[in-house]
Amino acid sequence: MTNEIYVTDIETTGTDPKTDEIIEIGSQKWINPQPSFGVEGPDEQTSWVKFSALVRPNQSVPAETSAIHHLTDWHLSEALDLSDVLTDFTYKMHPRPIFAAHNSTFEASFLEASLAEKGVKPRWICTYKLALHLFPDAPSHSNSSLFYFLGVFKNLPEFWESFLQKNRLHRAWPDAYITTQLLNIFLNYVSIPEALRISSAPALLPKVNFTKDHRGKKWAQMDESFLTWVLHPDRDFDADVIHTAQYWLDKAKQEDE
Template identity: 35%
Template sequence: MPSPSIIRVIDLETTGSAPPQHGVLEIGWQDVALGADGRWEIYGEGGSRMVNPGRPVPPITQAIHHILDEQVADAPYWIDVARPVLDPYPRRLALAAHRADFEEQFCTPTLTHGADWICTWKCALRLWPDSPSFSNQVLRYWRKPEGLDHERGLPAHRAFPDAYVTAHHLRDMLNEASVAQLIEWSNQPGLLPRVRYGPDRGKEWSEIAEDSLAGFLTDRDPDVRFTAETELARRRGGGAVGRANLQGLLL
């Protein structure tokens, strides 16, 4: 049987958050594929590769992922690692990551062959708005995805374990909504279920007063602005905030 089409979930560990000043140290991946029964499932073993970032690893980032300079000194450079992992042509339908905006800084269209991206953080906001938080690990322990091997998903903040955990979230998302819908949500700012700060912190957006909502329309955070604009449109008779209805998910 031919290999199925996949969505490849990736995770990067880096020297920092702002390329080109910072570089990639490690990439991990785990694939998700559509099964014969029409349900999405975890596919294959996944993997990871170390990458020479071409610069020292700052102590502040070593404290997060614990990758040492000597562990990557003899590794290949990013330009040599990226394309084979990011572009398993012709099987790949899209790439996915949790908080994909971060990965997209390093995984440029040239390296990904112009791939579409799914951000599991943005999609979790839409599909599971009742979660107490939306980090990869909080979703893991709040949702307890079926089939997730606890030890295989550790340690956190290493590339393969994080990609493995994210892939279980993506699998379940794909079994609730279409690939096209997840990509559409991912191309928009995050739609926040609850107010993040201020006197209305923790409230659903539909609960706050009109003057309070107006103050968020000029917020510096694009996710906050987008959510406030969407809630205002809902109050004016159009748009929606929070969980989408079933019909919308199937379109």
């Protein structure tokens, strides 16, 4: 097991890895992870190494995407291309490193093929899935919401106020840094091997996030007809939704016996 975790975030031109491109990579390398409930700084046991780079894409950044991260063609005009950025990023990297990201499926979908060209095949920790597992009743499982819900800001308000003034969220490295603080908390409850196992399995979702009549309601409250509808082969739901619907349908059938 490697003693480094690369907590990573990317910004892109859109959400489809088949047609869109990475325009920024930010990563916080956590060396010798020693989790705590505060903000960790460099010391003899654990340390952080920052990586941040813009990436020049082969397409223009759509206005609606710039509105999220505020990166435009102007910002990227003199950036390196993705291959060169990843050459720098993966320099001396273990061939099977541990990466972490909030909703790692997204980062993996954009990064894995290009990382493989550099001889790197990461294992992924998903802090979104860890949050669902550890804090299923949190009001939201977004990065920013968990940052406040778990008291990260409250622990060191002066530090975080300064950080948020200097760093724009929805940019790659600041978001990766926030994710690092969440992972720092989560690893007090689960080991790294457990985190990898949870991250590789479908998540049990707390609330439905689709259809007008069901959005925002708890999956545990859904009736068998709705669960059966979700599981129909013609539906195109992701693995987490299918797993959750099957879990609650099986549970309902057991209770009926």
